[in-house]
Amino acid sequence: MIKYNKPVLSNDTIFDKINTLSSKLSNVLIIKDGHILYKNLEDEYNDIYIKSYDEAMTDKADFFDQTKELYELDDDAYQYNLENVNSGLFIHVPKNKVVAEQLHIFYIQESVDLVQNTTIILDESSELKYFEYLYNEGQASINYVNNSFVKENAKLEYSGLSLFNKKAVINVTRNSSVARYGTSSIRIAEVNDSITETKTNVYLQGKYAYAEAKTIAITSGVQSAKFRQLIEHQAPETEGYIENYGVSNHESALEFEGVGKINKFMKHSIARQSNNGIVLGKKAQLDANPLLLIDEFDVEASHGAAIGKIDEEQLYYLMSRGLSTRDAERLIISGFLSPVLEVLSSDELKEDFKNQVQNKTL
Amino acid sequence: MSTLIIKNLHAKVDDNEILTGVNLEIDTGETHAIMGPNGTGKSTLASVVMGHPKYDVTEGEILLDGKNVLDMSVDERSRAGLFLGMQHPAEVPGVTNSDFIKTAMNTRLEEGKTISLFNFIRQYDKAVEELKMSEDLPHRYLNEGFSGGEKKRNEILQMKMLKPRIAILDEIDSGLDVDALKVVGDNVTKMQTDDIGLLLITHYQRLLDYIKADKVHVMMKGRIVKSGNIDIIKRIDTEGYDWIKEEVGIEDERVIVEDEEDQAVLGTCATKEALDIK
Ligand SMILES: Nc1ncnc2c1ncn2[C@@H]1O[C@H](COP(=O)(O)OP(=O)(O)OP(=O)(O)O)[C@@H](O)[C@H]1O
Ligand SMILES: [Mg+2]
Numbered sequence: 001m002i003k004y005n006k007p008v009l010s011n012d013t014i015f016d017k018i019n020t021l022s023s024k025l026s027n028v029l030i031i032k033d034g035h036i037l038y039k040n041l042e043d044e045y046n047d048i049y050i051k052s053y054d055e056a057m058t059d060k061a062d063f064f065d066q067t068k069e070l071y072e073l074d075d076d077a078y079q080y081n082l083e084n085v086n087s088g089l090f091i092h093v094p095k096n097k098v099v100a101e102q103l104h105i106f107y108i109q110e111s112v113d114l115v116q117n118t119t120i121i122l123d124e125s126s127e128l129k130y131f132e133y134l135y136n137e138g139q140a141s142i143n144y145v146n147n148s149f150v151k152e153n154a155k156l157e158y159s160g161l162s163l164f165n166k167k168a169v170i171n172v173t174r175n176s177s178v179a180r181y182g183t184s185s186i187r188i189a190e191v192n193d194s195i196t197e198t199k200t201n202v203y204l205q206g207k208y209a210y211a212e213a214k215t216i217a218i219t220s221g222v223q224s225a226k227f228r229q230l231i232e233h234q235a236p237e238t239e240g241y242i243e244n245y246g247v248s249n250h251e252s253a254l255e256f257e258g259v260g261k262i263n264k265f266m267k268h269s270i271a272r273q274s275n276n277g278i279v280l281g282k283k284a285q286l287d288a289n290p291l292l293l294i295d296e297f298d299v300e301a302s303h304g305a306a307i308g309k310i311d312e313e314q315l316y317y318l319m320s321r322g323l324s325t326r327d328a329e330r331l332i333i334s335g336f337l338s339p340v341l342e343v344l345s346s347d348e349l350k351e352d353f354k355n356q357v358q359n360k361t362l
Numbered sequence: 363m364s365t366l367i368i369k370n371l372h373a374k375v376d377d378n379e380i381l382t383g384v385n386l387e388i389d390t391g392e393t394h395a396i397m398g399p400n401g402t403g404k405s406t407l408a409s410v411v412m413g414h415p416k417y418d419v420t421e422g423e424i425l426l427d428g429k430n431v432l433d434m435s436v437d438e439r440s441r442a443g444l445f446l447g448m449q450h451p452a453e454v455p456g457v458t459n460s461d462f463i464k465t466a467m468n469t470r471l472e473e474g475k476t477i478s479l480f481n482f483i484r485q486y487d488k489a490v491e492e493l494k495m496s497e498d499l500p501h502r503y504l505n506e507g508f509s510g511g512e513k514k515r516n517e518i519l520q521m522k523m524l525k526p527r528i529a530i531l532d533e534i535d536s537g538l539d540v541d542a543l544k545v546v547g548d549n550v551t552k553m554q555t556d557d558i559g560l561l562l563i564t565h566y567q568r569l570l571d572y573i574k575a576d577k578v579h580v581m582m583k584g585r586i587v588k589s590g591n592i593d594i595i596k597r598i599d600t601e602g603y604d605w606i607k608e609e610v611g612i613e614d615e616r617v618i619v620e621d622e623e624d625q626a627v628l629g630t631c632a633t634k635e636a637l638d639i640k
Contacts, residue, residue: 312415317452318462320412321520322440322469331465335456335503 056090180206445526547572
């Protein structure tokens with residue numbers, strides 16, 4: 001049984017920074033310390049169920065029993081989440097509904113430890129573009145689980161910008177199951193200052209299912225962060241792509257662990273992975289541990305890693321035009337991380353990302 | 363007026379001495395050309411003047427208006443007025459041409475000041491037009507996917523924007539078709555004023571049909587072995603370099619003379635290794 005402990009809301013103001021960012025966007029929902037404080041959705045969202053987790057527990061009671069069965073992860077953080085959830089959302093897109101405009105969710109922490117759980121269900125042949133902005137203000141441990149269920153021929157474009165500060169300790173698990181002809185694309189920009197551990201698990205359950213897991217991360221200070229992505233091919237003719245970009249500065253440690261797993265009989269599946277990294281700080285660490293676990297002969301699989309110091313020729317070139325070492329490094333890093341800009345839907349979000357990258361390359 | 367003086371410059375890379383005593387003096391208002399066969403140290407000279415970290419100067423001096431250039435970092439040299447249009451400029455993915463050049467221009471202003479966007483765009487658009495480059499250039503990533511000719515033009519564009527006092531252009535004509543050569547030639551000629559000293563590195567007379575040079579130098583074995591006026595070029599163009607080699611008593615003009623066969627074998631091994639992706 002899932003227990004829900006709704007936290008007390010100390011105040012219902014929304015931080016200026018969040019207001020500024022969200023005011024330039026449409027289809028916005030802001031949830032702070034487990035309470036939905038703002039919701040402004042356009043008409044096309046009318047027949048989509050978007051409510052807080054606790055409301056959904058009564059509205060969608062049947063579903064909750066199923067959920068537990070679908071993702072029985074042997075993982076402490078995940079189990080803890082299911083037993084102590086105090087925040088989160090439930091989003092259900094009905095069959096054949098294709099939502100054109102992106103949904104923007106701001107998950108804000110101010111004064112409580114968060115155990116957050118969001119469920120996204122995309123029924124057959126539906127589509128959703130989901131964006132989440134993760135942010136904390138206060139001292140907190142934040143445990144966040146996002147479970148998505150992409151049904152036959154449905155398409156989830158999941159993107160995120162994670163900006164936790166030093167005062168937080170973060171544990172995030174994203175699970176996504178993808179049915180026949182379904183697509184799940186998960187692209188996250190991780191510019192946290194927190195100690196961070198995230199896991200993305202995608203299960204390709206039906207023939208022709210497709211998944212993409214992309215992480216763009218920068219660490220600084222004495223921070224440590226670990227990002228694990230698993231794409232498991234549980235059906236034949238499925239495709240999974242893992243792509244990572246990382247920068248580690250100062251004395252931080254950044255680790256990618258991408259796993260492509262193709263089970264027996266899942267013929268003609270494709271598992272590919274690439275890891276690209278720049279080690280900026282002299283004492284910084286950046287590790288990529290790509291793994292292919294393949295139990296079937298007739299598949300395509302590959303992984304590549306390109307991790308090293310900042311390119312000396314690029315640095316020299318920029319400096320030869322007058323940029324100081326630091327300015328040149330910053331420009332190269334922001335360029336290297338620019339693949340993330342395509343997931344950020346407004347100039348303000350892009351600016352926010354760039355600013356944080358600048359702070360982390362000081 | 364500014365003057366760049368290079369005195370008895372020796373430089374090495376790894377353990378090979380590449381520059382073996384270069385002497386050269388360039389004033390603003392002058393255009394010099396350096397010619398010379400492949401592998402004689404021309405690009406190395408340019409890189410050492412700019413401060414490429416791979417090269418170690420073992421002897422000699424470089425002075426810009428009396429200031430010791432060798433004491434300056436690469437960016438300080440640029441801000442002091444030196445410019446190098448590179449033979450092989452780096453590609454920088456994700457960094458747009460306009461962001462890059464704007465940042466570079468801002469480094470010339472007082473701390474905290476930035477060039478106005480309006481001003482910048484006007485200057486940039488004008489330069490793009492004059493160089494007959496494509497309009498989407500500002501938004502493209504720095505040299506990424508550029509053709510050889512586009513890269514060369516982009517170097518000239520940067521020179522136009524940054525207005526250096528001494529500019530070295532390393533093989534700015536290589537890989538350009540006739541039309542592009544004319545465009546580049548016209549643009550450089552327009553910049554030939556009393557405020558700039560130019561050093562053109564080239565293999566071909568045709569560049570010097572477009573850009574008039576006052577002095578011509580020939581480089582061999584890592585140093586300048588002959589200097590004179592434009593007549594040298596005409597003779598090189600018809601006769602090649604043999605007469606100069608004879609004159610100065612050099613058999614092989616290259617700095618590093620490798621055994622051709624050894625090199626070929628090494629080449630294949632290196633390729634194999636590079637392809638062996640782990
Ligand atoms: N970074 C380097 N590492 C190793 N060897 C180098 C390096 N730079 C130059 N050299 C060697 O120094 C010699 C001179 O090279 P350089 O590029 O200066 O010649 P160049 O006169 O510019 O030739 P080209 O006309 O072909 O451009 C060559 O033998 C070259 O291989
Ligand atoms: Mg050269």
